[in-house]
Amino acid sequence: MRTIDVAEVTAVVAELCKKANFELGEDVLAAFKKALEDELSLTGKDILQQLIENARIAREEEVPMCQDTGFAVVFLEVGQEVHFTGGDLYAAVNEGVRRGYTEGYLRKSIVGHPFRRQNTGDNTPAVIHTRIVPGDRVKITVAPKGGGSENMSALRMLKPAEGEEGVKRFVLEVVKNAGPNPCPPLVVGVGIGGTMEKAALLAKEALLRPLGEPHPDEDVARLERELLESINRLGIGPQGLGGRVTALAVHVEVFPCHIASLPVAVNLNCHASRHKEALL
Amino acid sequence: MPQLRIFTPLTDEVVESLRIGQRVLLNGVIYTGRDAAHKKMVELLDKGEDLPIPLQGQVIYYVGPSPAKPGRVIGSAGPTTSGRMDAYAPRLIALGLKGMVGKGKRSPEVVEAMKKYKAVYFAAVGGAAALLARRVKSCRVVAYPELGPEAIHELVVEDLPVIVVNDVMGRDLYEEGVKIYAGQ
Numbered sequence: 001m002r003t004i005d006v007a008e009v010t011a012v013v014a015e016l017c018k019k020a021n022f023e024l025g026e027d028v029l030a031a032f033k034k035a036l037e038d039e040l041s042l043t044g045k046d047i048l049q050q051l052i053e054n055a056r057i058a059r060e061e062e063v064p065m066c067q068d069t070g071f072a073v074v075f076l077e078v079g080q081e082v083h084f085t086g087g088d089l090y091a092a093v094n095e096g097v098r099r100g101y102t103e104g105y106l107r108k109s110i111v112g113h114p115f116r117r118q119n120t121g122d123n124t125p126a127v128i129h130t131r132i133v134p135g136d137r138v139k140i141t142v143a144p145k146g147g148g149s150e151n152m153s154a155l156r157m158l159k160p161a162e163g164e165e166g167v168k169r170f171v172l173e174v175v176k177n178a179g180p181n182p183c184p185p186l187v188v189g190v191g192i193g194g195t196m197e198k199a200a201l202l203a204k205e206a207l208l209r210p211l212g213e214p215h216p217d218e219d220v221a222r223l224e225r226e227l228l229e230s231i232n233r234l235g236i237g238p239q240g241l242g243g244r245v246t247a248l249a250v251h252v253e254v255f256p257c258h259i260a261s262l263p264v265a266v267n268l269n270c271h272a273s274r275h276k277e278a279l280l
Numbered sequence: 281m282p283q284l285r286i287f288t289p290l291t292d293e294v295v296e297s298l299r300i301g302q303r304v305l306l307n308g309v310i311y312t313g314r315d316a317a318h319k320k321m322v323e324l325l326d327k328g329e330d331l332p333i334p335l336q337g338q339v340i341y342y343v344g345p346s347p348a349k350p351g352r353v354i355g356s357a358g359p360t361t362s363g364r365m366d367a368y369a370p371r372l373i374a375l376g377l378k379g380m381v382g383k384g385k386r387s388p389e390v391v392e393a394m395k396k397y398k399a400v401y402f403a404a405v406g407g408a409a410a411l412l413a414r415r416v417k418s419c420r421v422v423a424y425p426e427l428g429p430e431a432i433h434e435l436v437v438e439d440l441p442v443i444v445v446n447d448v449m450g451r452d453l454y455e456e457g458v459k460i461y462a463g464q
């Protein structure tokens with residue numbers, strides 16, 4: 001049994017909220033540079049250059065790369081031999097979000113009720129996903145999610161007979177329909193299988209994988225490659241102004257299905273593909 | 281590629297010379313505004329009252345910046361989705377507004393108003409908010425301070441990089457640009 005004070009969790013979450021908003025991942029930067037080579041549109045190239053420069057400024061000056069600093073989505077992987085002390089774990093996570101967004105001068109974008117829509121003033125509550133795993137470590141991932149790209153995400157319960165082709169049609173439909181709104185070039189997370197909510201969570205988790213790292217299952221990896229190719233033939237391009245690079249990567253996660261179901265969720269992420277993690 | 285530098289207030293001559301796809305560096309005074317501020321302005325017009333900002337030849341930037349760090353002019357300041365302002369924009373264009381900066385498509389009514397009254401819509405790069413903020417040299421609230429980050433701010437910008445998306449000919453880069461590259 002290992003004991004961890006929740007105050008430690010608060011401090012780590014606060015730090016990750018800031019870091020995720022200031023420092024774009026090296027994998028995303030590398031993808032920008034590759035996109036710059038692949039892109040034919042001059043406007044598209046100019047946009048990619050601006051994004052590279054933007055990431056540099058954000059990192060150096062410790063300012064958010066995008067003014068929409070997102071909903072704080074927090075993934076907790078908790079070792080089953082860990083015992084938390086010092087208070088409520090989720091309250092500690094929310095305190096970390098409050099601190100990170102205040103100290104980091106990040107925008108507070110959360111309203112407390114879907115209809116009354118009063119800003120909570122500190123970007124809480126976070127959306128927290130917890131998984132219990134073997135061991136005595138705790139992995140915390142903070143993935144701020146912007147409204148523009150989240151709004152264009154979608155889920156559909158396909159018929160099993162629609163199969164892989166049906167999945168491809170749906171993913172392309174979502175990306176096409178989204179057009180410029182999710183700030184392409186995109187990272188496309190796809191969750192296939194499970195139940196409705198499982199598919200959605202798989203799609204979100206798919207966004208956390210290092211960019212361009214293929215799925216270990218060769219069939220799934222092939223689907224990722226084919227989807228990326230088809231998406232980049234849509235012509236949407238950087239910022240939707242026309243071009244070759246609509247998506248930087250497509251990541252697919254799969255899960256067993258019910259005999260009657262084929263759920264598919266598509267979670268779009270903008271080029272501000274933000275997530276930072278820490279191990280306690 | 282040479283970029284065109286233009287200065288506010290925009291003259292009809294400059295506006296009419298702009299074409300979709302053109303990359304432009306915007307200079308001078310511009311105003312910020314999002315849905316809440318637009319709604320208030322249109323309510324004033326309905327009551328026959330004066331607006332808190334001049335419109336003739338002016339440019340409105342659809343932006344809700346992050347809070348400014350101490351000692352900074354403004355926080356990160358990228359464009360927000362313009363569609364939310366579509367219901368209000370034609371009224372302002374009819375009164376002399378010459379430019380809008382945002383991201384995403386405009387409604388047919390807004391495109392029509394731009395054609396009729398000679399105005400343009402520019403896209404700034406969504407998410408390039410730290411870079412765009414650096415081009416803002418001063419910032420002060422000029423109306424609706426109660427709206428916080430959604431108040432109308434007067435900005436002075438230097439070489440704010442934008443792209444012409446809708447011009448006075450009624451053309452639309454979102455549509456035409458995608459057609460060029462579709463299938464490639």
Ligand code: SF4
Pocket residue numbers: 066067068069145146147148149181182183270271272358359406407408
């Ligand atoms: S979609 Fe992403 S990059 Fe675009 S404004 Fe929203 S958070 Fe920023």
